[in-house]
Amino acid sequence: MIMESCPECASPVASQDRFCEACGRNLRVQRTPVGGPGAQWPPMCACGGEEFDADGFCEQCGRARPSARDRVEFVLPGVAGVSDRGKRRQRNEDSMAFGRVRGRGVAVVVCDGVASSERAEQASQTAVDTAADVLLTGLQAGMDAESSTTDSVVAANEAVGRLARPEAAEVAPSCTFVSAVVTDDSATVGWVGDSRAYLVAEAGAARLTTDDTWAAQLVAEGVLTEEEALTDRRAHVLSRWLGADSGVEAPQTVTFKVETPGLLVLCSDGLWNYVPEPEDLLEVLPRGVPPIEVARELVEVALKAGGHDNITVVVVQLRGGHGA
Amino acid sequence: MGLDFAVEVFQNEYLPEGAADVDAIVTVTTTGAAAQVVSAHAAEVVIVDTSASMAYPPSKLTAAKQATVAAIDALRDGVSFAVVAGTDTARTVYPRARKLVVADARTRAAAKQAVRMLRADGGTAMGRWLTLADELFAGFEGGPRHAILLTDGENQHESPRQLTRVLDEVAGRFTCDCRGVGTDWQVAELRRIAEAMLGTVDIVADPDGLAEDFRSMAAAAMGKAVADVSLRLWTPEGARVVSLKQVSPGLRDLTGRRVESGPRTGDYPTGAWGGAESRDYHLRVRVRPAGVGDRMLASRVSLVGPAGEVLGQGRVLAVWTEDSALSTRISSEVAHYTGQAELAEAIQDGLEARKSGDVGRATAKLGRAVRLAHESGNTDTAKLLARVVEVEDPRTGTVKLRARVADADEMTLDTRSTVTKRVGKG
Numbered sequence: 001m002i003m004e005s006c007p008e009c010a011s012p013v014a015s016q017d018r019f020c021e022a023c024g025r026n027l028r029v030q031r032t033p034v035g036g037p038g039a040q041w042p043p044m045c046a047c048g049g050e051e052f053d054a055d056g057f058c059e060q061c062g063r064a065r066p067s068a069r070d071r072v073e074f075v076l077p078g079v080a081g082v083s084d085r086g087k088r089r090q091r092n093e094d095s096m097a098f099g100r101v102r103g104r105g106v107a108v109v110v111c112d113g114v115a116s117s118e119r120a121e122q123a124s125q126t127a128v129d130t131a132a133d134v135l136l137t138g139l140q141a142g143m144d145a146e147s148s149t150t151d152s153v154v155a156a157n158e159a160v161g162r163l164a165r166p167e168a169a170e171v172a173p174s175c176t177f178v179s180a181v182v183t184d185d186s187a188t189v190g191w192v193g194d195s196r197a198y199l200v201a202e203a204g205a206a207r208l209t210t211d212d213t214w215a216a217q218l219v220a221e222g223v224l225t226e227e228e229a230l231t232d233r234r235a236h237v238l239s240r241w242l243g244a245d246s247g248v249e250a251p252q253t254v255t256f257k258v259e260t261p262g263l264l265v266l267c268s269d270g271l272w273n274y275v276p277e278p279e280d281l282l283e284v285l286p287r288g289v290p291p292i293e294v295a296r297e298l299v300e301v302a303l304k305a306g307g308h309d310n311i312t313v314v315v316v317q318l319r320g321g322h323g324a
Numbered sequence: 325m326g327l328d329f330a331v332e333v334f335q336n337e338y339l340p341e342g343a344a345d346v347d348a349i350v351t352v353t354t355t356g357a358a359a360q361v362v363s364a365h366a367a368e369v370v371i372v373d374t375s376a377s378m379a380y381p382p383s384k385l386t387a388a389k390q391a392t393v394a395a396i397d398a399l400r401d402g403v404s405f406a407v408v409a410g411t412d413t414a415r416t417v418y419p420r421a422r423k424l425v426v427a428d429a430r431t432r433a434a435a436k437q438a439v440r441m442l443r444a445d446g447g448t449a450m451g452r453w454l455t456l457a458d459e460l461f462a463g464f465e466g467g468p469r470h471a472i473l474l475t476d477g478e479n480q481h482e483s484p485r486q487l488t489r490v491l492d493e494v495a496g497r498f499t500c501d502c503r504g505v506g507t508d509w510q511v512a513e514l515r516r517i518a519e520a521m522l523g524t525v526d527i528v529a530d531p532d533g534l535a536e537d538f539r540s541m542a543a544a545a546m547g548k549a550v551a552d553v554s555l556r557l558w559t560p561e562g563a564r565v566v567s568l569k570q571v572s573p574g575l576r577d578l579t580g581r582r583v584e585s586g587p588r589t590g591d592y593p594t595g596a597w598g599g600a601e602s603r604d605y606h607l608r609v610r611v612r613p614a615g616v617g618d619r620m621l622a623s624r625v626s627l628v629g630p631a632g633e634v635l636g637q638g639r640v641l642a643v644w645t646e647d648s649a650l651s652t653r654i655s656s657e658v659a660h661y662t663g664q665a666e667l668a669e670a671i672q673d674g675l676e677a678r679k680s681g682d683v684g685r686a687t688a689k690l691g692r693a694v695r696l697a698h699e700s701g702n703t704d705t706a707k708l709l710a711r712v713v714e715v716e717d718p719r720t721g722t723v724k725l726r727a728r729v730a731d732a733d734e735m736t737l738d739t740r741s742t743v744t745k746r747v748g749k750g
């Protein structure tokens with residue numbers, strides 16, 4: 001396979017090149033930008049206004065300038081993600097990061113900032129950046145995916161914990177975590193909290209994660225049914241999270257063989273609240289389109305259903321031994 | 325200029341879904357040591373009613389002369405001034421010519437001498453008095469222009485429409501504080517003049533108090549360091565200013581005073597400012613509601629000086645939320661002044677009903693006023709109310725109308741109904 005151009009400087013490069021001859025960029029690893037969409041503002045307000053005052057309010061309609069985080073789309077070969085503020089929240093406190101190591105595989109992290117903690121968007125962005133670094137380094141080094149996943153959670157937990165202010169421990173920045181390390185023939189999913197991963201293949205769909213929530217615990221203990229848990233006010237009260245006060249030492253993980261083509265879907269609760277069961281997801285999932293289209297469509301489903309929370313969906317193409 | 329302006333906004337920015345009205349209290353405070361901000365450059369015109377009624381009782385005219393003399397004594401060297409005698413026409417008492425003179429020992433003495441010679445004769449046409457003052461102020465620039473208007477009677481020799489025309493013409497060119505002496509003048513009439521001229525109105529039931537009142541008004545006017553300051557309100561597309569009222573010190577509706585000054589922007593006059601002053605304004609803006617989670621600048625409030633320079637700025641925000649714990653919180657500042665405005669309205673309605681013999685309505689309105697004054701700790705107004713009604717229980721507003729009420733008490737209550745109690749902040 002011939003890589004046509006360097007993703008950094010667009011100079012022609014060959015498939016076996018490890019670095020771009022022109023700009024020196026590492027060609028083996030492609031990843032979403034560290035820090036997320038960053039401080040690049042969209043040029044225009046939703047009303048069409050293009051002038052903003054020093055505080056970022058539109059000079060025409062008065063609305064706050066949309067944040068670059070309000071709607072984020074990242075696309076790499078074989079993996080794509082969409083993160084959306086939704087229709088009810090002031091900020092998008094979800095973050096996503098992913099990368100691809102040529103010839104090795106793909107690593108994905110999605111984190112959902114806990115709304116009741118302070119600087120939740122900083123927490124989730126720090127967590128995805130830190131964890132993605134660890135996972136991509138592990139992929140390059142050919143490390144075991146499960147231990148690499150645990151390392152990434154430990155590192156992310158520490159990084160988020162450092163954001164806390166000692167005098168405000170009860171609102172220490174916090175977030176959930178779900179990751180995937182996908183190679184040609186296997187995938188490892190790790191999680192803390194209630195962000196989820198689903199596997200979708202020709203044969204059907206399956207949920208790969210179990211929520212770290214009080215409600216899920218009560219379901220597991222037979223106190224509540226799945227249905228009751230969804231409407232219970234404790235449904236989203238986390239029993240595990242990342243942050244200064246988490247006490248988390250390792251994620252839950254699951255590893256499985258990838259034998260047939262399919263999709264791996266990582267998402268925040270902004271999506272799965274509307275399509276909780278694998279069958280629900282399967283029903284709204286578009287077929288025969290690239291991962292970015294799948295992610296866009298799933299976010300659209302959540303928005304149409306009300307968009308009460310931030311929505312983040314990352315879709316990974318599973319080759320099933322046909323080359324990552 | 326040595327005067328610093330600070331603009332603060334007090335509000336609950338959280339609104340329930342679909343809500344359009346955004347309320348805020350805007351506090352403007354000036355700082356700067358008084359000595360630094362004193363400006364010699366100021367103009368003062370004292371207008372004394374010399375209509376025939378001022379001679380009955382003679383103590384009225386005597387007191388008015390003494391008060392005018394006290395005001396002249398208070399003028400610093402360098403201040404431009406004139407004294408006007410008002411009847412059914414208007415003439416300058418000092419100087420003879422229709423112009424201002426600069427205050428010094430000689431001109432002050434000559435002015436006082438001329439004032440002592442005043443005699444009462446003729447009618448009352450306040451519009452003409454104001455027109456002459458406006459003429460005297462013309463050409464004076466670079467400092468506050470202030471007039472004091474003293475009267476004891478009704479504006480009999482001029483139609484209300486004539487007065488309105490004059491007010492429309494001269495409003496904004498100078499400020500004017502109005503004083504009514506005795507009980508034969510009309511509260512509503514003087515209030516109208518004071519509101520248009522961004523000044524105060526008060527009753528001087530006892531002429532003996534006049535000299536001190538004039539002295540302090542003249543001193544306050546000269547303490548103003550910056551004239552012609554406006555509140556500039558920017559509102560987003562599709563929004564409008566429902567109301568802008570000064571709520572402290574005293575109620576003054578500025579809503580109708582808007583002058584468009586740019587796209588989606590209008591200016592409202594606030595008059596002149598001195599050091600260490602603080603005024604509160606209640607702003608209500610109606611915006612096009614945005615979606616839940618959206619944040620909007622409902623108004624940018626700028627304080628703008630005479631040359632268009634921005635002296636201070638504040639922001640009124642709107643954030644729509646589903647969290648009713650946030651959206652149902654009422655700003656204590658907004659609540660307080662909404663109550664003070666209601667209090668003024670209840671007093672004015674109650675006195676109106678009392679005059680027209682509607683005992684039921686008068687009792688209900690004044691009872692409500694008693695309760696509002698009690699709740700907000702406005703003890704000055706509560707005391708004035710107690711002279712007009714017998715208060716049985718201030719907490720419930722249970723009152724009985726007094727059978728005999730002195731005219732002066734009723735007029736004092738009416739005049740001072742717009743004096744608000746300042747909100748306790750923090």
